[in-house]
Amino acid sequence: MRFPLFVDAVSRRAGLPTAQAATIARAVLQTMVERMSGGAAGRLPDELDGYLAEAGSGDGPPGAPGPADFVRRVGERAGTDEATARAGTGAVFATLREAVTVDEFRDMVARLPRDFDGMTEPIPRPDDA
Template sequence: MNHAEFLEAVAKRAELPPAEAANVIRATLKTLTERISGGEARDLAAQLPEEFRGHLHKEVDFAERLDLAEFLNEVRARAGVDAPRAADGARAVLTTVRDAVSAEESDDLESELPKQIRQLLHPVGRGVGA
């Protein structure tokens, strides 16, 4: 998946204009990077479009503990959007990430996330986390 396809997928899934989708992508990837190990951030960056790799840069290897509310609040603040748009946008970004990377990388990412945040990787209609 290239940059334009990724951006279009997020914009469509979150029902956001492209400029706002780009802000939400940046905010979500930066927040996600804080929540995963440095090795996982590097592995994920290697499979995403080059334009997004800088958002996945991490100086330290440890993962910060964030629950779902804290995760979405960080995305909201970084993207400059309201809470519902942050939630829809984060879900759209993480679902698109899941679709853009290999199944193995998707599983690795999911294994590093708490259950609440893992739910963002799956479309609403799939009943994940019930």
């Protein structure tokens, strides 16, 4: 999924203008990469990973690893309030879930600290049949 389509989906989900959705999407992805254990290279779809490379690797220390700090960090990076950062973060995770395979999404979530489970929708299990 190309970044403009990703941003459009985030915009629709979060009810945000496209420019603000792009800023929040970049902030969420940058913060997510900071929080992933073992690095994130090759873990995001190529178009999104390339956008992060253009945007830089972050602008400060990661801080506390919990979900509340994650949303606070997204809000700081995006220059927005906590409610908007929270809605945008949820929209980015939901859109990411659609942009990658179930296995890729599981791998991304598994690389985040354990207490991030509540920030992502439940991951469907493959059919055992």
